[in-house]
Amino acid sequence: AMPQFALRLLDETQQREALRLRAAQRGIELPEETVLYLQRRFVRDMARLHELLEKLDLASLQQQRRLTVPFIREILGETA
Numbered sequence: 001a002m003p004q005f006a007l008r009l010l011d012e013t014q015q016r017e018a019l020r021l022r023a024a025q026r027g028i029e030l031p032e033e034t035v036l037y038l039q040r041r042f043v044r045d046m047a048r049l050h051e052l053l054e055k056l057d058l059a060s061l062q063q064q065r066r067l068t069v070p071f072i073r074e075i076l077g078e079t080a
Contacts, residue, residue: 010046012039015039015046015049016035016036016039018046019035019038019039019046019049019050019053020035022050022053023053023057026053026054026057028053028056028057028060028067029066029067030067031066031067031068033068033069034067034068034069034072037069037072038052038053038072055075056072056075059071059075
């Protein structure tokens with residue numbers, strides 16, 4: 001028989017850890033306020049969060065800026 005795996009949504013704490021881990025693997029420093037902001041904006045959608053992280057990583061490298069909330073708002077074209 002094939003093994004069965006249960007996929008479950010990460011709770012909010014696990015989601016933050018997963019995001020921080022993914023960022024660390026890419027060499028990105030993700031301040032706590034940034035993680036919380038991203039989580040509030042894109043709650044429970046890890047695929048979207050990872051996609052976003054990639055986009056933000058490229059932008060931060062190009063512009064030599066840290067991933068602060070104001071910078072992310074700027075990149076996403078959001079007003080405060």
